[in-house]
Structures are given as structure tokens and as C-alpha cells.
Amino acid sequence: MSFFEVVRFALRGLSANKLRSALTMLGILIGVAAVILLVAVGNGSAQAINQRIEALGTNTVTVMSAGRGGATSTALTTTIADALIDPTLAPDVASVSPVVSAAATLTHEGTDHDVSQFVGTTPSWFASSNTPVGTGAGFTADDEAQGRRVVVLGRTAAEELFPGTDPLDKQVTVGGALFTVVGVLAEKSSTGFQDANDTAIAPLSAVRQVLTGYGALTSILVQARSPDRVDAVQSQVATILNQRLDVPAGATTPYRIQNASQLLATQTETADTFTTLLGAVAAISLLVGGIGITNIMLVTVTERTREIGIRKALGAPRRVILTQFLIEATLLSVLGGALGVAAALIGSSFSIVGVKPVIVPSSVGLALGVSIAIGLFFGGLPAGRAARLRPIDALRYE
């Protein structure tokens, strides 16, 4: 009896029980689709968290003064900031943005709004701190050099001061001076308790003149050439600062360097936690799906033990019966698995509980592989057992 004939027998066997075949495939479909989708949803939310952390700026270090501001010899100045741009001592530094900031009250036509951070800096700050301008434009290096009184408002500040109107080219009063609004920052996702959108950015020279005076800088934001050079930048910056500030070896430094790689570490930890969580969830759904497949395969074959007896009585060799049932099991699990993958792919194009699922290719392979293996094993094992029975026992099987 040729293999092709056995395949035809298997197809006839499947089509003779359309409902049961469909239900079996449905069980496998749901098992496979559930695993793939769960992993995709988890992966999607892990990526969303990564993006949020990246929004903070992961390739920067922030230099802050550790002193109480009294000792002028250890204060951070623009001279020190300029010294950090040094191609030989600090080759991995991409840009340096000196920062002053103070709380300020912004006024526009009788409307007051307090911002906790009125920031004065240079244009490179926008790129370094990952804070793009949404509408309008940032200020230029020329604005900074000339000390022009222009300001870029955060989204919240803009909405508070100019409800329903376009803030561009309007003027706000800060510390008795008029600042012209040239741009509004793009919406930024907040990660802390502070509203990251409740801010205002102006040229360093203008802010010093109007608000903070020409004392020490609040901080210096240093951008590395790439995220993996952040640690190198940190040590290069430390070397220059020690030299400039005459810090003796071994003494406590009068400054602090905050490293964004700490955030990267947190991010990696978060991703790891997610991977573990997803692994557990996927394993459980695979187990549940597998039990479903096992169940229906066992029932299918047991129910057909009598048929196996009839076939044996008519002279079917054990091998032929086993092959027929294995082909039936294979067809069911492969078709069901393929449909499950298709369902998962379709499902992943929708956003599920606010998360955009991202398919993990290995989860497709794993889900498909495990369900096909379970289908084959639990379809083949009882069929093999039934095919080994003496016909009379198979015929009497209830």
C-alpha cells in the first residue's frame, strides 16, 4: 500500500469527522496564538519602557557642584565648561552644554505661571537632553552670544499661559524682563514626580543677566559620542575637572558626575525582569495549550480504537494504521499551528490593552514546534498502542 494511499485514507478520516477535526485544530490554534500574542504583548511593553527610558537621554553625563556654592575656587564656571571640549583629553565628548536654572514666574497679559525650572543654556542642550522643539524653533548660538531675550516654553507652561492661542512671537515677562516666545517643546513623557513639560528654556547669557547673575553654573550637561562611550566620557571629564580644580589625588571631589549609564543599567534590569516574566507566562500558556492538544488527541484515538480493530480485522498491517493516524495528527497540528500563527500575526496588528505587540520570532518557532511535537506524540502514542492490540481486543474496546 503506497504512502500516497495512506495520505488519502488520513484525509478521508479527517473529513469524515469534520467537527472533531475543526475543534482539534481550534484547540491548537488557540494554544499557539495565545503563546505568540502573550510574548508579543510583553515584548511590546518592554520596548515601550525602553523608549521611555531612552527619552531621558542615555548618552549623557551631568556634572554638578558638590559644594554649597561658597567656595568660588571650586565652582563650575563657563571656563570649566569650555575646557571640557578638548579633542585630546576628552575625545569621546560630543558636546558640552552649561546649564543654569532657577524657579521663575512667567507672566503674560495678567496670567501668572510658576515654572520650577527656568533653564538657561546653549543650543546644544536640546539635542543632548533629548528634548526636541515641537513648534517654532529653538534659539541659535547667535541668540546666545548676543544675549537675546528669547524663550522656548515647555508644553504645560505654554498651555497655562496661552490657553487656546498660538504662543509663538508673543512676549512673556520673567523677572521684569520681556522674553519673546520662539518655540514650544515637543511633548515629553514624564518619568518622575515632576512634570517634565512644565519648563522654559532660554539662552544662557540672557538668563544670567536677568535671573541668576554671573555666579556658578547649576550643572554641565556633557554628551558622549555614543551610549557605550558614556563611561569613558565620565572618566575623561573627571580628569579635566581634577586638573582644573586642583583636586589632590585621593581627596573628595568638589563636584558630582551623574552617569546616564546608571539609567541604562536600570533599563537592562527592567528588560531582564520582563523576559523572565514573559518566559513564565509563555511556558504556562504553552503547557495549557499542550494539555488541550493532548486531551483531544487522546480522545480522538481512543474513540476510534474500534475502527482500528475493524481495519486490523480486514488485514491492515500495524505500520499502515500507525502511519495513517500519524499523518492525521500531523495534518491537524500543522494546520492548527499555522492558523494559530496567522491569527497571532493578525492579532498583533491591533493594540492590546494599550500596548502595541511586537512579535518575537523565536516564540513563533517555539509555540509551533511544541504544539506539533505534542500533537504527534499524543496522536501517535495511543494510535500505536491501539494498533498493537489484538483485533478482538480493539473491537471490544468501549
Next chain:
Amino acid sequence: MSRPVLDVSDLTKIYGTGEATVHALRGVSMLVERGDYVAVMGSSGSGKSTLMNILGALDGPSAGTYRLDGVDVSRLADRQLALARNRLIGFVFQAFNLIPRTSAVANVELPLAYAGVRPRQRRERAMAALETVGLADRARHEPNQLSGGQQQRVAVARALVTEPALLLADEPTGNLDTRSTADVLEVFDRLSAASRTIVLITHEPEVGDRAKRLVRLVDGRIVTDVRQSPLDRIPVGARPGRHSR
């Protein structure tokens, strides 16, 4: 004289162990010549079903030898056993045992498929077999669309489609009404007239009366073995039937 189709000697079958031991057959010996039509009768529990299952190679004996067409069936491995069931034996069950949700002609084709016959030839031979039992017009019907008698005739067609040396029937009329019983028995009469070898078991006297030879089984032993009509003649009960042409 050609070799006997069936040669059984000192067959015993024991079920269970210890207290629960049941001696279903206590040494049965019989010879069946080619073209014979044997009815085995006996009350329930006489071991006739056990005998039938062993003759059909569906079950093995506990002791004794069983030669089918010269082949010692009790020595065969699974593979040869499947071949023997396919080529040498046609089995008709009391419960019909057709494959459900499968057309009559596909059911009849099944043994041919396992014998490796090509599909076209298979279909022709299956139709011919259905013709023999008078059901050619019901070839496309599924078992649940056929009456009990029709199902049993399909089962007979399936049993004889491979032209086996021996046709075995285990209470073929046990589940049938009088009318269907007559139909099925008529088929057996005509097969016997065409010098097929038939062994059937029954507990209905009118079935046993039609056979050429009547064997009575009591408590796993043959008690009487009566020839009712000569081997080379048509059986006593046979008469021109509705299906013959």
C-alpha cells in the same frame, strides 16, 4: 482430495487466571473441506464466539494448532497475520462493523486497499461485490443511511471482495429481523452454490438448517457434527432467490 481449507486440532482457549479461569474451548478439532457450508450452533457461553475469533485470526488460541489453507496461523508474526486476514479470511460480524461516515463502496474497497490493489480496479471489484449482494444501487450510501440487513450485506460484500479461501460469519443474522435475515441467508446460499467455503455461527435453528453441515458446541467441546447435504451439491435451503439473475 485437495488440502482442507480449515484444519483445527485440539484447540483450547483459557481466559483469566486462578479462581476466575474460564475454559472457553476444551479441545476442538475439525476439518472443513473446500466448498463446504458449516453452521456452528450452541447456546450462549458454549465457546462458539471464541472459536470464531480464533478461526478469524482475531484472537490467538491458548493451545492447539490452526491451519488455514495449509498455513499454520498460530505461528505467524503480526505482519503475516495481517496478510492472512486480508487474503485468506473474509469476516462478517454480528454488529456489521462498517466504518462509520464512509460510503458502502469505500467500505467494500477497504480490504482491497490494504491488499495494494489499484484504485480503478478496486472500484470495479467493489462494485462487482456489491452487485453480488444486490446493493449496487446503494454504493454511495453511508452506513447510517442503510437498514440493518443492507449494512450486513455490505459487510458480506466486504468480506468476499478479496475472494478469500474462507468466509467466516459470527452470528450474521443475530441483529436482523426476519426479512433481512432471509436476504442475508440467501446471499450465503448463493455464495455456497458458487462453491465458496463458509463457516458461520448462529443460535437460530432455521439458519443452521440451511447449512450443508451442522456442528453443535457445548461447553467448549464439539458434541455433534452432522452432514445435512452433500458437499458438492447446493445446500438444502437454497432456492432461486430474488437477487439471482
